[in-house]
Amino acid sequence: MRMGLFGNKSKRKKFMQGNNDNTMTLHKNLKFTAIEQYKLIRANLDFTLPDNEKCPVIGVTSSMRGEGKSTTAVNLSYVFAEKGSKVLLIDADLRIPSIAKKLKIESTPGLSDLLKGKGAKISEFQSHLFDNWFVLPSGDIPPNPTELLGSNRMENVLNQLREVFDYIIIDLPPVNIVSDAISISSLISGMIVVIREEYTEKKELERCFRQLNLSNVNILGCVMNGTETGSKMYGKYKKYKYYQHYTTE
Ligand SMILES: Nc1ncnc2c1ncn2[C@@H]1O[C@H](COP(=O)(O)OP(=O)(O)OP(=O)(O)O)[C@@H](O)[C@H]1O
Ligand SMILES: [Mg+2]
Numbered sequence: 001m002r003m004g005l006f007g008n009k010s011k012r013k014k015f016m017q018g019n020n021d022n023t024m025t026l027h028k029n030l031k032f033t034a035i036e037q038y039k040l041i042r043a044n045l046d047f048t049l050p051d052n053e054k055c056p057v058i059g060v061t062s063s064m065r066g067e068g069k070s071t072t073a074v075n076l077s078y079v080f081a082e083k084g085s086k087v088l089l090i091d092a093d094l095r096i097p098s099i100a101k102k103l104k105i106e107s108t109p110g111l112s113d114l115l116k117g118k119g120a121k122i123s124e125f126q127s128h129l130f131d132n133w134f135v136l137p138s139g140d141i142p143p144n145p146t147e148l149l150g151s152n153r154m155e156n157v158l159n160q161l162r163e164v165f166d167y168i169i170i171d172l173p174p175v176n177i178v179s180d181a182i183s184i185s186s187l188i189s190g191m192i193v194v195i196r197e198e199y200t201e202k203k204e205l206e207r208c209f210r211q212l213n214l215s216n217v218n219i220l221g222c223v224m225n226g227t228e229t230g231s232k233m234y235g236k237y238k239k240y241k242y243y244q245h246y247t248t249e
Contacts, residue, residue, distance in 0.1 A: 097138030110139030
């Protein structure tokens with residue numbers, strides 16, 4: 001696997017502190033080159049996913065917190081929708097959800113309420129962002145996310161959604177911190193692993209892949225999330241690369 005990993009502590013700290021203005025890293029505010037990289041990821045995914053699958057369900061995870069999972073999930077769902085596909089982005093980070101905040105929508109009701117079976121129709125839970133781009137926010141934070149994400153009810157919800165959408169992208173928590181991503185993995189088509197340049201630690205990434213492989217998770221590929229360039233923090237995306245198949249060589 002190609003990668004350059006990364007131990008710059010001061011950069012790491014800055015990333016952890018995040019950026020107050022998340023919007024600069026999201027869809028319509030992205031620079032042309034960044035959007036093009038997401039389109040490349042989209043094209044590679046289309047190539048990797050089985051042709052006959054009606055509505056691929058793609059999980060987005062990483063080894064640790066702050067590597068760009070949610071940013072990747074938002075932007076990827078956006079470029080799929082932009083191409084004309086009907087797309088649902090689900091915030092399944094039921095512990096520290098962030099999609100609603102990033103997209104400036106209400107976080108409830110959402111997935112957790114749906115999984116707790118409050119009886120409402122799925123369509124009442126999702127927000128419509130534009131033409132064919134929909135979001136299912138996290139909902140209230142539940143006490144048992146791992147169990148909920150691996151539940152029969154989750155399977156039923158996904159089966160119903162598969163009938164309505166062309167693609168479903170699921171934002172998940174990190175593999176090395178909680179088992180939620182592993183728990184949902186058998187219900188989805190595959191997983192994308194986000195790696196952040198000069199942030200992700202090699203040993204954490206190895207642990208993450210060990211974990212995913214042990215659980216037989218279908219790893220669709222990795223996204224290299226960009227580095228900062230210039231003097232402004234998070235001012236630019238330097239690059240996104242997609243490694244079509246993960247190998248340990
Ligand atoms: N390529 C990038 N360039 C600049 N800033 C970025 C980039 N990717 C993510 N960020 C910023 O880094 C922070 C963490 O990103 P994000 O929320 O996507 O990570 P995450 O992996 O989902 O984190 P968590 O594990 O906490 O859910 C956010 O403030 C986001 O705006
Ligand atoms: Mg996140």
